[in-house]
Amino acid sequence: MLWWKAWRESRVRFLLIALTLSTLCAFAVLFESYIRQHQLPIPLAMRKGAYTEYIYNLIFAGTAKGMFAILVIFLGLGGLQRERAHNTVGFTLALPVSRLRVIGAQIAVGMIELATLVLIPTILIPGLSTLMHRSYPLALALHFSVLWFFGGLIIFATSFLLSVTTPGEYTAPVACYLALVGHTFVAAWRPLAPYRLHLMWIMGEFRSMGWDAAHNLLQPPPLSWLRMSVMALVASVLFSAALRVTDRQDF
Amino acid sequence: MMLLYKAWLESRVRFLLSFLAMAGLSVVFVFFNHDVRTVVTDHDVSYAEYIWNGIFKGQLREIYVVLALLLGMGGLDRERAYGTTGYTLALPVSRWRFIASRGIAGVIETAVLSFLPATLVPALSPFVHEFYSWGQALQFGVLWTIGGVLIFTMGFLASVLFSGEYSAAVAAMILLFAYSITADLPGVERYIVDIHDTMNGSGPHGFKTLAMISLTASAIIGLAGCITTKKDY
Numbered sequence A: 001m002l003w004w005k006a007w008r009e010s011r012v013r014f015l016l017i018a019l020t021l022s023t024l025c026a027f028a029v030l031f032e033s034y035i036r037q038h039q040l041p042i043p044l045a046m047r048k049g050a051y052t053e054y055i056y057n058l059i060f061a062g063t064a065k066g067m068f069a070i071l072v073i074f075l076g077l078g079g080l081q082r083e084r085a086h087n088t089v090g091f092t093l094a095l096p097v098s099r100l101r102v103i104g105a106q107i108a109v110g111m112i113e114l115a116t117l118v119l120i121p122t123i124l125i126p127g128l129s130t131l132m133h134r135s136y137p138l139a140l141a142l143h144f145s146v147l148w149f150f151g152g153l154i155i156f157a158t159s160f161l162l163s164v165t166t167p168g169e170y171t172a173p174v175a176c177y178l179a180l181v182g183h184t185f186v187a188a189w190r191p192l193a194p195y196r197l198h199l200m201w202i203m204g205e206f207r208s209m210g211w212d213a214a215h216n217l218l219q220p221p222p223l224s225w226l227r228m229s230v231m232a233l234v235a236s237v238l239f240s241a242a243l244r245v246t247d248r249q250d251f
Numbered sequence B: 001m002m003l004l005y006k007a008w009l010e011s012r013v014r015f016l017l018s019f020l021a022m023a024g025l026s027v028v029f030v031f032f033n034h035d036v037r038t039v040v041t042d043h044d045v046s047y048a049e050y051i052w053n054g055i056f057k058g059q060l061r062e063i064y065v066v067l068a069l070l071l072g073m074g075g076l077d078r079e080r081a082y083g084t085t086g087y088t089l090a091l092p093v094s095r096w097r098f099i100a101s102r103g104i105a106g107v108i109e110t111a112v113l114s115f116l117p118a119t120l121v122p123a124l125s126p127f128v129h130e131f132y133s134w135g136q137a138l139q140f141g142v143l144w145t146i147g148g149v150l151i152f153t154m155g156f157l158a159s160v161l162f163s164g165e166y167s168a169a170v171a172a173m174i175l176l177f178a179y180s181i182t183a184d185l186p187g188v189e190r191y192i193v194d195i196h197d198t199m200n201g202s203g204p205h206g207f208k209t210l211a212m213i214s215l216t217a218s219a220i221i222g223l224a225g226c227i228t229t230k231k232d233y
Helices: A002-030 A032-037 A051-060 A063-075 A079-085 A089-095 A100-133 A138-166 A171-188 A197-203 A223-248 B004-033 B033-040 B048-056 B057-072 B076-082 B085-089 B094-126 B133-162 B167-185 B195-200 B207-230
Strands: none
Touching: A002 A032, A002 A051, A002 A100, A002 B085, A002 B167, A032 A051, A032 A079, A051 A063, A051 A100, A051 A138, A063 A100, A063 A138, A063 A171, A063 A197, A063 B167, A079 A089, A079 A138, A079 A171, A079 B048, A100 A138, A100 A223, A138 A171, A138 A197, A138 A223, A171 A197, A171 B004, A171 B057, B004 B033, B004 B048, B004 B057, B004 B094, B033 B048, B048 B057, B048 B094, B048 B195, B057 B133, B057 B167, B057 B195, B076 B085, B076 B133, B094 B133, B133 B167, B133 B195, B133 B207, B167 B195, B195 B207
16 A cells, blocks of 8 residues: 555656656657757767667667656655645554655655666667667667666665755755766766766766677677666665654654 | 745745855866866867856756756645645735746846856956956856746746646656757757757847747746636635
């Protein structure tokens, strides 16, 4: 029942984000020639590149990735603080379950929604490409899904923690967006740049893609599971902090 | 005046966070220009070009756009969720005046944010032995204000149309993305001004264009007012 409650609270946001991502992926594949011809947001030098490069520049490292990162902030907004403002926190806390279970259900549902969102390009891009007599390897799309999931998980966890700790309905998304922006500046700073802490770089395999021997397929390096584990650990710490704060809050 | 104060109280945390971020990032762009220059551009550029690439056209402008959009959130629909609409509507003023107060407060906040980089950059540049023209910076301040107000009104309209929690913000963000892509489409660009190009000075930014953008922004606030007066709370 708690899962159902969490889903009801977040479904409009989730469906809007899913619809947008789907539209963008479908637009990129179905209108490829139009986009290439009319200089839509692809770097000038890459407009005549291979299909994988085109998809990479528009979806997995381009507009779709940026949009996904910003919209995930809104997916992560949750917690009981929000219910306090709506005067429904009393009803939720009166349920015979611990606060941890209420919050845990919100996190779990959010993670499932996040996983579903990252699978949208993986399903749509190779699927629609076939319809257009093009080919996009499923393994390549899955590679980016994994990166988007772990990158998105950190953004989701940060947003969740901020929504638990900050008052005001729109303070948390503004603070989370600024944190995301701040992190990109710090991570791109020359002494830190070699460590690749930049979430957007990780999610888009920035400057680490390479061509196959025939120069047909733009390929990423193998997934660094160590990096993914560290990202999952960071997200877990943020979730734990959110749980701890909620547990001690006086409603 | 009291309604303006109410609108300010509702948006001040968002505004102050945005203010601090815009001011902080402007300072970072100027004082750490040698470090940030490599992040903003791939090659050696002049100080003025770097400032344009990083601030008036690039990252800071994008941040400003998102913040202006989020400043547009709020209003009676949000109050309905909080159960305070009754108190607000019981005040002896028309709904139009609520909308106007929120609109005015938002426009002032958006203008203040837009003039932050425009004043900080030329003022701070001499401290790093660089120069940036006041005239040019203030010109960007005006372009940002007019563009920012239009983006603010997109958020404003979304907050009137969508009553679900955070749905307005998500919808406004999607609306902005859709607008940005549509405005770039060949054929469409003749009929819709690309506000991003206008703000960074690379698109049309004559008096006529700016007047049209301001008129559109006023019309959107008017539309939001019409919808609000007809809504049943």
